[in-house]
Amino acid sequence: MANIGDVARAAGVSRATVSYLLSGKKRLTPETTQRIEAAIAELGFSVNSGARALATARTMTLGIVVQFHQAEFEPALATYLVAITDAAREAGYSVLLLTDADGPVAVRRAVSSRQVDGLVLLNVLEDDPRFAALTDSPVPAVLIGMPSDTRGIDAVDLDFETSATVLVDHLHEHGHTVVRFVTWPSAIYDAGHTFALRFRRAAHTRAAELGVTLLDSPCRDEPGLIREDLTRYLQQADEATALLVHNDGAVAMLPSVLHDTGLQVPQDLSVVSLHSAQLASFFALPFTAVESQARAAADLAVDVLLDRLRGSGPDGVRHVQLPPVLVDQGSVATR
Secondary structure, three states, rough: OOHHHHHHHHHHHOOOHHHHHOOOOOOOOOOHHHHHHHHHHHHOOOHHHHHHHOOOOOEEEEEEOOOOOOOHHHHHHHHHHHHHHHHHHHOOEEEEEEEOOOOOHHHHHHHHOOOOOEEEEOOEEEEOOOHHHHHHOOOOEEOOOOOOOOOOOOOEEEEEHHHHHHHHHHHOOOOEEEEEEEOOOOOOHHHHHHHHHHHHHHHHHHHHHHHHHHEEEOOOOHHHHHHHHHHHHHHHOOOOOOOEEHHHHHHHHHHHHHHHOOOOOOOOOEEEEEEEEEHHHHOOOOHHHHHHHHOHHHHHHHHHHHHHHHOOOOOOEEEEEEEEEEEEOOOOOOO
């Protein structure tokens, strides 16, 4: 049976736009109306009046759907939870944290029991099992993450592809041709976490274009194991002259490991990283970096969600990527 997400995809619009037509909340252009009505007819979609009524209810609560992966660095994820909560509160909304192991069930229960007006999805995966529950839902949702197919759901995120390119370019411009790439544990990539996949793919693509060799060097997910892995990599005798780090736990521990191994940055080894501004401040990280923007992403996600709730904003699906900003702290020497 067709659902509202199927209609949105067939018409090339967002689920919220289909809801506007069904509920009469917003006047759409004749072209958009015609596309949606054609999709409804083609798919045999029938309007559920109960779902329509639910879509117009107001609880002044936003749901944050999050699933903790043991390989993630929880302090970094916490910055997003705090940022979303702050942005929601400033807009007059409270927050309901949905952390059930079964994400789709959590979404459907929150919607059916009228607990939330909208949903923000974190820990986005490429083929996320929660997408189906979101596309079936009569309430709007936004992803903080950018899978290759968002299934007609609004999405915001840092531009991880461009971030990787900026960092590889920076090392190349300073003459580094062999770079150790400190990555997340393999479980993060195997699970399909979009932020990790997008960064790794773009880093390798750009490195190949420039003739830079990247030596993939994954770190495990426990502090003691991260220290062991970093120590082993720093003591290896190879041609790597720089580190490119995309692993929050590893970059947080890196200053201590560098001290223990007697290596100085940038005299002995150059370092660039992608990590959050909060992480950089808390651990006093001295590395040139692109800083992920938790508060900017949260503000934008909440704004997009509130636009949908108010019936404003564009008709189509919104995909917004925040441009990376390189913070140069002089941790890269010229070769």
